[in-house]
Amino acid sequence: MTGVAEADLTVSRPHALGVDEISEALRAEPTGLTSAEASARLAVAGRNVLPEAKRKPAVLRFLAHFNDTLIYILLGAAAIKAIMEDWLDFWVIMAVAIINAVIGYLQEGRAEKALAGIRGMLSVDASARRDGAWATVPAAELVPGDVVRLMPGDKVPADVRLIEAFQLRIDESALTGESVPSSKDVAAVAADAGVGDRSSMAFSGTIVSAGQGRGIVTGTGVGTEIGKIQSLVGEAGSLATPLTKQLAGFGKVLTIVILGMAVVMLAIGHFLHDMPFGDLISATIGFAVAAIPEGLPALVTITLAIGVQQMAKRNAITRKLPAVEALGSVTTVCSDKTGTLTKNEMTVRSIVTPVASYEVTGLGYDPAGSVEPLGGAKAGGDLAAILAVATLCNDAHIVPDGERWALVGEPTEGALKVVAMKGGVEASGARIGVVPFDSANKFMATLNEGADGSRAILVKGAPDRLLERSLTQRGADGAVPLDIPSWEAAIDDLSSQGLRVLAAARKAVRADTGAVVIDDLEDLEFLGLWGIVDPPRPEAIEAIADCHTAGIRVKMITGDHKGTALAISREMGLVPRSGDVPVLTGAELEALSQEQLKAVVRDVDVYARTSPEHKIRIVRALQAHGEVVAMTGDGVNDAPALTRANVGIAMGIKGTEATKEAAEIVLADDNFATIRSAIREGRRIYDNLRKSIVFLLPTNGAQSLVILVAIVFGLALPLTPVQVLWVNMITAVTLSLALAYEPAERGIMTRPPRATGGSIINGRELGFVLIVSVLIGGATLGVFYSVVANGTEIAYARTEAVLMLALGQLAYLFNCRFMSRSSITPDVLRGNRVVWWSALALIVLQLIYTYVPFMHDLFDSRPLSIGSWILPILLSIVIFLAVEALKALRRR
Incomplete structure (x- = not known):
């Protein structure tokens, strides 16, 4: 050709x-x-x-991380600082923006890395x-x-x-x-x-x-099939997390409000009060500096980073910061079965002999466990005979591996070897010959010699193949005629429980028999059945129950057969133990259009015999309902769906490199229960992030309000731009991060997932922030103008106003510890030591600001008398009590 x-x-x-x-x-x-x-x-x-995806130049990928509204606010603040020639603060803010871009650049491209992981296979x-x-x-x-x-x-x-x-x-x-x-x-x-x-x-x-x-x-x-998966990973696309969407929207609104207020201030100052243009520009810059929450991006990043550390202690390794928070908003978890909900270690659970039925305890390849007869029967020669086949007609080995046990060989043979160890039967005697397993015959046979010199053929394989070659079965007192109908019923019973069924048989031969061939495997004595399963993880059963309590649906998406998937899902409490349960197979899913799948996807919790394309379709159908989907997986077939899901979760032990690179979260212990802990941690982190934002905004709100009131009424400015920077800096460095360490609120896993969309703080909370801003700002204005009214110099009055702002924020910090309940409780004094270290740091910095001479030159501050501390302290207590009253009204 x-x-x-x-x-x-x-x-x-x-x-x-x-x-x-x-x-x-x-x-x-x-x-x-x-x-x-x-x-x-x-x-x-x-x-x-497999081709490598085309990538943008490194410079463009780096610069893309500055394309964010909050970063624009940061860069705007830096520009203002440069205009004011405040180079120290300029470089601090620029450093925050650059570090944010570097982190994003280093952590980006998980899809590209996933493709590289697939190529490595x-x-x-x-x-x-x-x-x-x-x-x-x-x-x-x-x-x-x-x-x-x-x-x-x-x-x-x-x-x-x-x-x-x-x-x-x-x-x-x-x-x-x-x-x-x-x-x-x-x-x-x-x-x-x-x-x-x-x-x-x-x-x-x-x-x-x-x-x-x-x-x-x-x-x-x-x-190739693996090439098609790579294409799916590239086409899957990733979704922004709820937090990134909310912050982007919040940043845009904030930018518009700040710019609008600045224009209004310029107009009022120029046309109403005829202020000198230089003073007016300086005051407007001061207002913008006060209003811009330049610490917000850093606060978000650091809060999430602290969450990453906390999650790592719980065996959940985070590869991308926003995923920490996204876990907290998950409404549906789509989980692979093998290795995640189950141990991925085949285990004999049941044994049926012609004489009795036995239950096997213990999980996986650990030989700890026992074989217990059911119905008051006693273990006899029937059990010893079938366990002898399990260990002798077997090529697998179970070996200790540190604190665990490891399998050398095939999983099914490993399960049989372990059940023999549990029953106290060890491999002994020589193997004379073997008929290896063949998929055409579906059985394996060995010729073994016992310690007494006798020889027998031992066979294991598919029950139907061994039944058709058997003549008798082992009874309590020797061989009896084979009862095929009862064995077919026993096979159906075990299969209905989701167990994989294997059978055992034997045939005594002459002591001089030197080989075994397929033709010798006739007129066998049937010994019984093993029911084998990949057992559920006990902790995963509990975790699924906790997820259901938390309003989170759990869906099993597996490549296993329908019967096995349904049986395991019933055992895990994922679906009811009785009644009709809808199960969608890959072939049935293939016949549905995406709209038809969207109509049923919420009602189906078990999917069997699925392909990578099916998993992506399921995830997309759920997302079309506004669901926030976490997808788990360990095989390369899971990589496209992990990329598409809101949160991709890979298995760290048995997961492929392609899967880990496609995921945002990697479970170090391959345990579904860790997902439950990670979701709880994600909810805690989101709660703390919102607390931190609700705490941070009144700092800027009070400062900007103070300057706005002064401009509107043509009064002396209570704060200079550099003093505004001081308050921003000390609250950002000390108080703002304290709330990131708050423990979880009560009942955090009994409330439903939060609604997606909307702003990171809702209208009621925005009103709350504005009222608190008025309280702190009003107290600051009152302190400043009362001191000025007594004939004290403006510099002294401004120093006391700065103190009022700082102490007002400190009092408000304790209000923010508990947003859904009262802070007038002994609990507010314990549970978070960082709060007290932050308070101490704030007071020390404020003492330095007030009494160290070189600070007087930098900030035009003055040393305060002891009496000048009394009014700010009393007003701070009033602010705390007023905010608690406001919280009580909100709860009602």
């Missing part, structure tokens, strides 16, 4: 085509491609790599047949039509349609979420089969667990 067109290298739904059809469609030969043919195809299909080399011989070629040079072979431990180098499969099993958990390796064969499957059901395919980036296989490459680069 000399000329190659792109259409010649593209096959639709290769999993549904037979081996001959796929060979003909891609013109693939058993001897493989020639080097010349491979080069020609490579020129058309392109390299088998691809294989480096491949074993391909070229020029009639097997050769190791760079995986990047594979092309559609190449014949490749797969061995245990190999990373599949491209999407491959299998043409030979010998006991081939592939771990696809990173792609599909399946907790056990998938068995593969060459038979075509239905055209509409989901990725997890395409047993005729091996997918790029997955790992061969056992067996061998050969196949024809059908997809490379972006044409």
Whole structure:
């Protein structure tokens, strides 16, 4: 084939085509491609790599972090400071803006990093047949039509349609979420089969667990399933968090108000009082400096950073600051099942023998636990026999790994090995022969020799395959006829509980038997059944209940089968234990339009056999209802949905690098219960952020009010611009951050999620802020003009006015500790030591301002007499009591 067109290298739904059809469609030969043919195809299909996304130049990405209304306010304040030649404050404010941009620049691009993480999953080399011989070629040079072979431990180098499969099993958990390796064969499957059901395919980036296989490459680069996921990550888009939206809106309104008030002041001062232009400009600048909350961006950043530290102590590592607060507004958590709600460690939960049923305690690969008979029965030879098969017809090993136990081998065999350890049965005797597990036969058999020299064939596998090969079953007193109907009923019962069912059988043979073949596996003695499950995490069950109490819906989105998903969700309390529960499968979801999905998405809490595209559709449908969605995941298949969700949460232990890079939060312990703790922490942080803002704004409100009143009535200014800066600085450095350390309010996880949208402070709170501004500003004006009226110099009166502002803010700080209840309680004096350190720091700084000589030169302050402290202190107490009365009215 000399000329190659792109259409010649593209096959639709290769999993549904037979081996001959796929060979003909891609013109693939058993001897493989020639080097010349491979080069020609490579020129058309392109390299088998995932492309890197185009990125903006670094300078533009850095400058983009200054495109924020609050940063505009900061830069405006800096410009004012430069005009006033107050270079120290200019550089302090510029430093805040620059540091904010640097942090954002370093933390941006999680989608790009997620793509890099996905690219890192691809294989480096491949074993391909070229020029009639097997050769190791760079995986990047594979092309559609190449014949490749797969061995245990190999990373599949491209999407491959299998043409030979010998006991081939592939771990696809990173792609599909399946907790056990998938068995593969060459038979075509239905055209509409989901990725997890395409047993005729091996997918790029997955790992061969056992067996061998050969196949024809059908997809490379972006044409692979993992390439499609990369495209979804790039297209998913990320959403702004509720906080960033609220701050942006708040900043815009604040900017307009400040500019409008400044214009009004200029007009009143010029036309009404005919003030000298220089004095008027100076007063207007003073008003703008007073009104701009230049400490707000820093306050938000530092409050969130403190929250990051607190969450890290609870095993939730934050990769992006706004995600801390976004967690607090979550209304729906979409969780993967395997490894998040469950332990991702297969566990035998039930054993059924012809004589009795047994319950197995303990979770995961830890051998702590026991096998307890049900219904008053006693354990006998029936249990010992089935446990002997569990440990001897088994290639897995359970080994200690520090404080944990680790599995070497396949999860299902690990579960059987552990249940034998729990029952006190250890592997002993020699293995003489083996019939390895084959997906076509669905069983494994071994020939074992006992300590007494006797030999027996031990078999484990699919119940239906072993039943059809069995003649008898083990009774209490020896072999009895096989009761197939009772076993079918037992299998149905275990399956209805979401358990994966395996069966055991044995056959005694002569002591000189030296090998075992499939034909020997007839007339077996059936020993019983194991019911195996990936068990729920006990702490996750409690966490789901807490989420429901907090008004947060939890939805399970898994690649597992419908029955397993429903059974686990019932056990976890995610859905009712009885009655009809809607479960939506990937195939059913595929048949729905996005509008139809939007209509039902809130009513469905369990989704099974889903693909990456389905997860994104579910998240988008929920967001269309205004839901704030947190999405958890550990496999690369979860990366697109994590990117799209309001908060992406990755698993730190078993999660892929692609998933961690796509997420904002990484759970160090892979535990759903940590999400509950993180949501609680997010709510606490948001509460404290709002407290801090409600506390900070009256500082600026009172200062600007003082200057506004002076201008409007043509009076002497109670504060100079530099004194305004002093009050701003000491309250920002000391008092503002104290509220970030406040403990959680009572009942924080019993109230519903807060409504999204709107301003960060609502109309009632804005009115509250204005009244408090009037109280503190009025007290300051009263102190200043009463002192001036007594004939005291203006500089002295201004020093006492600064003291009044500082002490008024200190009193108001204690009001803000409890916004939903009274602060007239002993609780206001405890629970947050930072408040007292902040108060001490404020008083020390104010003493320095008042009594240190060089401060008199800098700020034109004067030393106050002891008597001059009495009025500000008394008025501060009055302010505290007045605000408490106002809070009481609000509560009513």
